[in-house]
Amino acid sequence: MASLKEDPILGIDGIIIKEEFEIAKPVIDKLREDRPALETEGTVIKGESVIDKVIEEGSGGQGERDMVPPTSTSIHRSGSRPQLDLSKAAIEGNFEERDPTILLPNQSDDISHLALDIGGSLIKLVYFSRHQDRPTNDKRKKTVKERLGISNGNRRSYPILGGRLHFVKFETSKINECLDFISSKQLHRGGVDSHSWHSDTSSNGNAVIKKATGGGAYKYADLLKERLGVSLDKEDEMDCLVAGANFLLKAIRHEAFTHMEGQKEFVQIDQNDMFPYLLVNIGSGVSMIKVDGDGKFERVSGTNVGGGTYWGLGRLLTKCKSFDELLELSQKGDNGTIDMLVGDIYGGMDYNKIGLSASTIASSFGKAISEKKELTNYRPEDISLSLLRMISYNIGQISYLNALRFGLKRIFFGGFFIRGHAYTMDTISFAVHFWSKGEAQAMFLRHEGFLGALGAFMSYEKHGLDDLMVHQLVERFPMGAPYTGGKIHGPPLGDLNEKASAISWMEKFVQKGTEITAPVPMASSGTTGLGGFEVPSSKGGTLRSDASALNVGVLHLVPTLEVFPQLADPKMYEPNTIDLADHSELEYWFTVLSDHLPDLVDKAVASEGGTDDSKRRGDAFAHAFSAHLARLMEEPAAYGKLGLANLLELREECLREFQFVDAYRSIKQRENEASLAVLPDLLVELDSMTEETRLLTLIEGVLAANIFDWGSRACVELYHKGTIIEIYRMSRNKMQRPWRVDDFDAFKERMLGSGDKKPCPHKRALLFVDNSGADVILGMLPLARELLRHGTEVVLVANSLPALNDVTAMELPDIVAEAAKHCDILRRAAEAGGLLVDAMINTSDGSKDNSSSVPLMVVENGCGSPCIDLRQVSSELAAAAKDADLIVLEGMGRALHTNFNARFKCEALKLAMVKNQRLAEKLIEGNLYDCVCRYEPAS
Numbered sequence: 001m002a003s004l005k006e007d008p009i010l011g012i013d014g015i016i017i018k019e020e021f022e023i024a025k026p027v028i029d030k031l032r033e034d035r036p037a038l039e040t041e042g043t044v045i046k047g048e049s050v051i052d053k054v055i056e057e058g059s060g061g062q063g064e065r066d067m068v069p070p071t072s073t074s075i076h077r078s079g080s081r082p083q084l085d086l087s088k089a090a091i092e093g094n095f096e097e098r099d100p101t102i103l104l105p106n107q108s109d110d111i112s113h114l115a116l117d118i119g120g121s122l123i124k125l126v127y128f129s130r131h132q133d134r135p136t137n138d139k140r141k142k143t144v145k146e147r148l149g150i151s152n153g154n155r156r157s158y159p160i161l162g163g164r165l166h167f168v169k170f171e172t173s174k175i176n177e178c179l180d181f182i183s184s185k186q187l188h189r190g191g192v193d194s195h196s197w198h199s200d201t202s203s204n205g206n207a208v209i210k211k212a213t214g215g216g217a218y219k220y221a222d223l224l225k226e227r228l229g230v231s232l233d234k235e236d237e238m239d240c241l242v243a244g245a246n247f248l249l250k251a252i253r254h255e256a257f258t259h260m261e262g263q264k265e266f267v268q269i270d271q272n273d274m275f276p277y278l279l280v281n282i283g284s285g286v287s288m289i290k291v292d293g294d295g296k297f298e299r300v301s302g303t304n305v306g307g308g309t310y311w312g313l314g315r316l317l318t319k320c321k322s323f324d325e326l327l328e329l330s331q332k333g334d335n336g337t338i339d340m341l342v343g344d345i346y347g348g349m350d351y352n353k354i355g356l357s358a359s360t361i362a363s364s365f366g367k368a369i370s371e372k373k374e375l376t377n378y379r380p381e382d383i384s385l386s387l388l389r390m391i392s393y394n395i396g397q398i399s400y401l402n403a404l405r406f407g408l409k410r411i412f413f414g415g416f417f418i419r420g421h422a423y424t425m426d427t428i429s430f431a432v433h434f435w436s437k438g439e440a441q442a443m444f445l446r447h448e449g450f451l452g453a454l455g456a457f458m459s460y461e462k463h464g465l466d467d468l469m470v471h472q473l474v475e476r477f478p479m480g481a482p483y484t485g486g487k488i489h490g491p492p493l494g495d496l497n498e499k500a501s502a503i504s505w506m507e508k509f510v511q512k513g514t515e516i517t518a519p520v521p522m523a524s525s526g527t528t529g530l531g532g533f534e535v536p537s538s539k540g541g542t543l544r545s546d547a548s549a550l551n552v553g554v555l556h557l558v559p560t561l562e563v564f565p566q567l568a569d570p571k572m573y574e575p576n577t578i579d580l581a582d583h584s585e586l587e588y589w590f591t592v593l594s595d596h597l598p599d600l601v602d603k604a605v606a607s608e609g610g611t612d613d614s615k616r617r618g619d620a621f622a623h624a625f626s627a628h629l630a631r632l633m634e635e636p637a638a639y640g641k642l643g644l645a646n647l648l649e650l651r652e653e654c655l656r657e658f659q660f661v662d663a664y665r666s667i668k669q670r671e672n673e674a675s676l677a678v679l680p681d682l683l684v685e686l687d688s689m690t691e692e693t694r695l696l697t698l699i700e701g702v703l704a705a706n707i708f709d710w711g712s713r714a715c716v717e718l719y720h721k722g723t724i725i726e727i728y729r730m731s732r733n734k735m736q737r738p739w740r741v742d743d744f745d746a747f748k749e750r751m752l753g754s755g756d757k758k759p760c761p762h763k764r765a766l767l768f769v770d771n772s773g774a775d776v777i778l779g780m781l782p783l784a785r786e787l788l789r790h791g792t793e794v795v796l797v798a799n800s801l802p803a804l805n806d807v808t809a810m811e812l813p814d815i816v817a818e819a820a821k822h823c824d825i826l827r828r829a830a831e832a833g834g835l836l837v838d839a840m841i842n843t844s845d846g847s848k849d850n851s852s853s854v855p856l857m858v859v860e861n862g863c864g865s866p867c868i869d870l871r872q873v874s875s876e877l878a879a880a881a882k883d884a885d886l887i888v889l890e891g892m893g894r895a896l897h898t899n900f901n902a903r904f905k906c907e908a909l910k911l912a913m914v915k916n917q918r919l920a921e922k923l924i925e926g927n928l929y930d931c932v933c934r935y936e937p938a939s
């Protein structure tokens with residue numbers, strides 16, 4: 001197998017793989033061997049999964065790459081997948097909304113999903129793949145939509161495409177590999193995802209047309225026609241660069257950054273104040289473009305001394321075999337041995353009068369005039385560095401001069417010469433800073449080399465990507481997240497409720513406790529590769545290793561995501577409470593997540609039946625996730641701005657990528673069963689209380705039950721020791737008030753009034769629920785019931801995808817239906833909310849009271865993480881939120897790690913138990929298991 005060093009280009013997807021591959025190669029070799037077995041076992045391997053890609057790409061060199069033709073991949077696709085509905089294609093958007101309508105393709109043939117930029121050195125591809133369809137609870141959705149008055153997907157009356165944008169590159173000299181790649185992924189066909197959308201235009205004789213830019217669009221047009229039957233629609237290169245840059249600056253949150261003295265800092269670009277700017281694209285050659293607006297630009301300059309010069313001269317002078325090798329060499333170089341420095345001329349002194357230090361380069365390669373030395377007398381490392389500095393300074397300087405010509409203050413640098421390389425960026429920044437005396441600013445783009453290809457992609461009409469808003473593009477690192485989900489299959493709950501009313505619900509729950517604390521089947525030891533944990537090795541110094549490898553993720557296009565309408569100030573909103581820019585903080589959370597990994601892998605493997613296949617995937621997951629952690633430790637900003645919520649989401653994404661759809665599935669199930677079994681008795685007990693005591697007991701109940709958290713190290717220990725139920729019982733019996741944060745009295749006054757004053761009930765409450773089992777069933781559901789009783793509509797907001805032991809929106813209707821069997825309030829509200837469409841529920845007393853009730857509804861939140869970023873929520877949640885006047889955020893992830901400082905237009909109640917000592921100290925100056933009950937009036 002050829003090594004990656006001999007095959008440096010695998011593209012961005014490939015680059016991702018390259019890192020994974022280097023780390024997880026033994027695992028991958030195993031996977032390769034077992035591939036047929038994987039298929040016969042019926043394992044669903046997604047088309048875009050890392051495993052697949054690793055297997056494909058990992059095979060290395062030309063000719064040996066084992067591209068799996070799509071027909072033979074083990075993608076399981078149901079024949080009933082929804083096809084794009086051509087009949088609904090007419091665009092009849094409702095434009096009164098503040099968000100611009102997203103135009104999306106109205107028929108599959110109109111959308112092409114591949115664009116190419118064929119440059120002098122590299123071919124860049126941008127392609128689109130549709131999201132995997134995920135199972136939906138259509139009936140629930142339909143009734144929720146009816147209730148919330150959402151017509152046909154809120155405001156769009158035509159199909160919305162969700163999918164991913166992928167970025168891949170190849171060396172132009174290896175164009176055949178690129179063509180193989182295109183053909184293996186069927187990207188040369190028409191349609192959006194040719195795996196699922198059948199629109200093989202080439203087979204009915206019509207040529208397929210793809211957008212392309214760069215010189216190679218002309219040079220290789222015949223080859224593409226011949227090999228793939230594709231005709232290239234040529235787009236102007238400058239148009240494309242500008243369109244690509246404008247799109248990125250507008251649509252991607254952390255796209256632009258400065259890089260000075262090794263420090264990367266993201267820059268928030270104000271969409272309304274973006275122009276003018278100078279765009280400097282450093283490819284083989286360099287273009288400098290003054291950009292005044294969308295489609296408004298002028299190429300004002302350029303230079304022939306560019307990326308091609310560095311790589312070309314460097315190759316001749318150092319015999320390096322690849323660009324990356326040359327760049328890596330530069331990191332060990334000392335350019336002083338070959339450059340003539342000011343100090344060399346001034347006898348070691350600075351030339352202060354004109355501000356030049358002794359170490360300033362007076363003449364690049366100036367020392368090589370020495371007659372005593374030949375090429376072989378210079379170290380290749382020094383040559384490479386000298387060359388890199390020469391070219392980077394030169395470009396920085398010319399850029400500045402052009403910015404000066406037009407009075408531009410901002411210069412964005414793109415092109416693959418930059419390669420995310422710290423030293424290159426520092427050098428360019430230095431030049432711009434130095435010559436402009438700090439007036440102009442050099443900025444870099446994370447998708448540096450893909451501007452042209454993105455621009456060509458944008459030039460397809462009707463995909464409407466240019467209208468996308470920031471919140472609709474979710475950048476997920478580094479891998480895809482196939483949408484999948486599961487239904488709970490709890491065995492019928494039965495007689496437990498009938499017997500022994502003498503013992504309390506809590507005693508029953510404790511008896512049922514074995515179902516909660518009993519060990520989950522573990523994968524037998526030695527099967528998961530946790531021994532191979534990657535510990536970060538800091539490279540140190542300014543010459544960091546090329547950090548770009550994982551810089552660009554796959555952009556997930558989720559056109560249905562919206563900004564949560566109740567955010568008081570969306571522009572100022574920052575979801576993360578903990579800023580991981582503080583290195584000690586990052587180190588701490590890194591350790592927490594690393595320590596949790598073995599347990600997580602065990603659960604994940606067990607959730608898939610502990611098969612050999614799941615063990616292998618568990619291994620691969622552990623390797624991949626720890627590699628990402630290590631990478632982030634070395635460069636926290638590698639994937640964009642990093643907060644704790646991103647780390648926790650990365651873990652879930654990573655699990656999904658390795659096909660662990662729901663790692664805590666069985667744990668959730670048994671906790672649900674045990675809790676549902678005792679719920680009726682709890683409700684009876686609650687009903688016997690006065691209103692005031694009941695409200696307090698309900699809030700205590702929510703806080704106490706939040707202890708059932710499989711993501712917290714402290715709680716997992718309690719589970720393993722079997723003491724969690726005891727602690728729950730104790731805290732339920734006696735919750736010491738005041739809690740560490742205790743606004744209960746204010747909340748109580750709002751709910752119940754004071755004295756004779758009866759307050760008016762809330763119209764609609766959104767309850768962001770957290771964990772399965774006791775947390776939702778014995779904590780949040782009774783609270784929901786109380787609100788319903790007050791005449792408040794209740795919307796339970798739950799995750800779209802599983803994350804740890806969080807309950808999902810798909811699971812909730814069954815849970816509610818089960819609970820409703822024993823409670824009229826819940827039954828009538830659930831019926832009114834359309835949650836009981838399937839089941840004819842019989843109440844415990846057999847009565848059927850059909851008097852109208854305010855509805856209880858369930859909506860999904862649009863995410864699959866223990867935290868929530870309220871800038872990106874599902875459209876159904878956004879719709880439900882519009883009429884809400886109370887928001888209850890529950891749990892550590894949603895109420896503390898994120899949104900602790902969030903301000904809302906309506907009232908908010910934040911409830912959580914703090915299950916992490918450090919967080920307790922930091923956030924509330926408290927201790928482990930302290931509670932937070934924060935009530936905030938509308939702001």
Ligand SMILES: Nc1ncnc2c1ncn2[C@@H]1O[C@H](COP(=O)(O)OP(=O)(O)O)[C@@H](O)[C@H]1O
Nearest residue numbers: 119120121122283284307308311323415416417
């Ligand atoms: N793996 C690589 N192989 C060749 N050149 C690379 C590689 N990575 C980065 N480069 C640099 O990127 C330049 C090409 O940048 P790019 O933006 O793709 O321009 P072009 O469109 O001219 O190919 C090369 O000249 C080289 O300096």
Ligand SMILES: CC(C)(COP(=O)(O)O)[C@@H](O)C(=O)NCCC(=O)O
Nearest residue numbers: 709711712713866891892893894916
């Ligand atoms: C992942 C979690 C936010 C889930 O908490 P929840 O939202 O369920 O209350 C939490 O378990 C957590 O922060 N865990 C990591 C910290 C620790 O193990 O102490």
Ligand SMILES: [Mn+2]
Nearest residue numbers: 770771806866
């Ligand atoms: Mn949770």
